[in-house]
Amino acid sequence: MTAAITFTTVTCRYGRRTAVDAVDLDVAAGEHVALTGANGSGKTTLLRAALGLHPTTGGTVTVGGESARSGVEWARRRRDVAWVPQRLAPGRFPLLVDELLDSGGHPDAAREAAGQLDVGGLGHRPLHTLSGGQLQRVFLARALGAVTAGARALFADEPTAALDFDGQEQVATLLAKLPVTVIVVSHDRAMTRACDRVAEMAAGKLRVI
Amino acid sequence: MDGFLDLLSLPAVQRSAIGLLIAAVGLPIVGVFIIGLDIIAVRFAMMHVALLGIAVGLLAGLDPMLCGLAACALAGAGVAPLARRPTGLPGAMGLLMTFAIAAALLVLSVSGVNATGAFELLWGSILATREIDLIVLGALTVVVHVLFWRWRRQLALLLFDREVALCSGVAAGPLLLALLVVVAVAIGASIRLTGALLVDALTILPALGARNLGRSLRSMVLWAVALGVVGNTAGFAVALLIDQPPGPVLVLVAGTLTLLTYLIPEGARDAIDPGRRADRGGDPVPAGQRVWQR
Numbered sequence: 269m270t271a272a273i274t275f276t277t278v279t280c281r282y283g284r285r286t287a288v289d290a291v292d293l294d295v296a297a298g299e300h301v302a303l304t305g306a307n308g309s310g311k312t313t314l315l316r317a318a319l320g321l322h323p324t325t326g327g328t329v330t331v332g333g334e335s336a337r338s339g340v341e342w343a344r345r346r347r348d349v350a351w352v353p354q355r356l357a358p359g360r361f362p363l364l365v366d367e368l369l370d371s372g373g374h375p376d377a378a379r380e381a382a383g384q385l386d387v388g389g390l391g392h393r394p395l396h397t398l399s400g401g402q403l404q405r406v407f408l409a410r411a412l413g414a415v416t417a418g419a420r421a422l423f424a425d426e427p428t429a430a431l432d433f434d435g436q437e438q439v440a441t442l443l444a445k446l447p448v449t450v451i452v453v454s455h456d457r458a459m460t461r462a463c464d465r466v467a468e469m470a471a472g473k474l475r476v477i
Numbered sequence: 478m479d480g481f482l483d484l485l486s487l488p489a490v491q492r493s494a495i496g497l498l499i500a501a502v503g504l505p506i507v508g509v510f511i512i513g514l515d516i517i518a519v520r521f522a523m524m525h526v527a528l529l530g531i532a533v534g535l536l537a538g539l540d541p542m543l544c545g546l547a548a549c550a551l552a553g554a555g556v557a558p559l560a561r562r563p564t565g566l567p568g569a570m571g572l573l574m575t576f577a578i579a580a581a582l583l584v585l586s587v588s589g590v591n592a593t594g595a596f597e598l599l600w601g602s603i604l605a606t607r608e609i610d611l612i613v614l615g616a617l618t619v620v621v622h623v624l625f626w627r628w629r630r631q632l633a634l635l636l637f638d639r640e641v642a643l644c645s646g647v648a649a650g651p652l653l654l655a656l657l658v659v660v661a662v663a664i665g666a667s668i669r670l671t672g673a674l675l676v677d678a679l680t681i682l683p684a685l686g687a688r689n690l691g692r693s694l695r696s697m698v699l700w701a702v703a704l705g706v707v708g709n710t711a712g713f714a715v716a717l718l719i720d721q722p723p724g725p726v727l728v729l730v731a732g733t734l735t736l737l738t739y740l741i742p743e744g745a746r747d748a749i750d751p752g753r754r755a756d757r758g759g760d761p762v763p764a765g766q767r768v769w770q771r
């Protein structure tokens with residue numbers, strides 16, 4: 269199962285600063301889109317808005333034709349779209365790797381994916397004791413669990429930023445095989461090359477290359 | 478020693494020992510929540526919010542303690558929306574504390590209610606435990622355990638990171654609201670039941686110790702209850718032995734226990750973790766379901 273995603277004149281502000289400026293983007297079901305652009309151009313804000321983690325001041329995002337307004341609808345949106353955040357929470361309070369893996373909705377798949385991403389033996393470690401790259405791999409494995417559990421799309425925000433060279437390639441190949449709609453923020457060429465299309469943001473506006 | 482056994486045969490002392498034990502099984506979990514939410518000021522805040530409620534109750538001719546607890550519940554619920562901001566809760570608790578002190582003093586002064594009288598209604602003592610207090614403490618302990626064991630996965634995610642919780646299907650808003658109301662009412666009630674000083678020995682101290690020992694919410698809760706039971710039983714026994722008021726003696730004993738946990742090196746935590754399990758990778762996922770390998 270995979271879902272088309274449509275952004276229609278999405279606008280987001282932080283106070284008076286416009287971070288995302290009337291962005292339109294159509295992503296077909298199953299399509300893989302790479303999102304690039306300068307630091308601070310609004311990529312993270314755009315994806316967070318689509319998940320209801322940042323309020324929009326205008327526009328809508330639909331996933332599989334469904335928009336989200338109520339709490340219940342946002343909850344369904346977050347089940348529908350697996351998420352690898354850019355700023356990985358080291359957390360204010362201890363959480364075990366296994367607890368995070370299980371939270372994606374498919375513990376067995378997430379643990380198996382963790383094994384393949386070389387973070388299999390860390391299940392009982394608290395997240396704050398992992399290295400940056402290990403933490404990123406665990407969040408990726410969790411997202412793969414969420415996709416196995418039925419998420420129809422994946423948003424990954426710089427999922428290879430903390431990875432070594434082999435890791436970057438491994439994750440690029442792995443995401444390319446995913447049978448769901450993918451929007452991946454990345455500055456990494458292996459990753460953008462593996463996508464169907466590249467979209468670039470500049471100062472809150474989007475243009476498709 | 479004879480004096481100790483004589484004291485223990487008194488029904489009042491027995492009741493307080495039982496009350497303390499019940500509280501030590503339940504309240505340390507509240508302490509873990511407090512540390513997890515970073516709201517240590519909640520104790521002072523609820524003390525004054527309860528005082529305000531009591532003053533309003535006296536003024537309106539309603540049951541003062543019920544009004545005090547209702548005020549705590551409302552205050553707990555009232556700060557919940559502020560948790561959206563990263564520093565929202567700790568700041569809100571501090572602010573609430575100051576507001577509540579001022580409001581309580583003002584209401585007491587305007588109404589002409591005797592402030593000392595209102596304070597006395599609030600400040601209980603473990604040695605004055607009545608049967609009804611045991612029932613209330615028991616109920617509180619049950620509520621706290623049900624909240625924790627029923628929703629521990631969700632709570633662990635919520636205390637770890639609100640957005641990770643939201644993206645894992647946790648109803649972060651309602652859960653946080655429930656957590657804050659339970660914490661606020663538990664603190665308010667236990668000030669009345671055990672005295673303000675003992676609340677620290679029963680909540681914050683075991684939780685601080687557990688923070689040093691546990692590596693997950695679950696193991697922290699187990700450690701906190703263990704520290705609470707050991708520290709408070711030992712403290713109570715020492716107080717009886719040396720025939721001194723239990724409040725300060727208990728805090729000193731529980732505090733010493735907490736202090737000792739700081740001596741345990743970080744690396745040793747793994748070995749003593751009560752939640753420790755052998756690592757298991759998870760059951761193999763059928764190849765057809767392995768979405769990342771098609």
Ligand SMILES: Nc1ncnc2c1ncn2[C@@H]1O[C@H](COP(=O)(O)OP(=O)(O)OP(=O)(O)O)[C@@H](O)[C@H]1O
Nearest residue numbers: 282285287305306307308309310311312313314354
């Ligand atoms: N919490 C915040 N408060 C105020 N402004 C913010 C906040 N978060 C982001 N911004 C601003 O919004 C704009 C867009 O930020 P965003 O994080 O979406 O950029 P980005 O494209 O993801 O950048 P990067 O490549 O560095 O991750 C930036 O100008 C940033 O300074």
Ligand SMILES: [Mg+2]
Nearest residue numbers: 311312313354
């Ligand atoms: Mg970003």
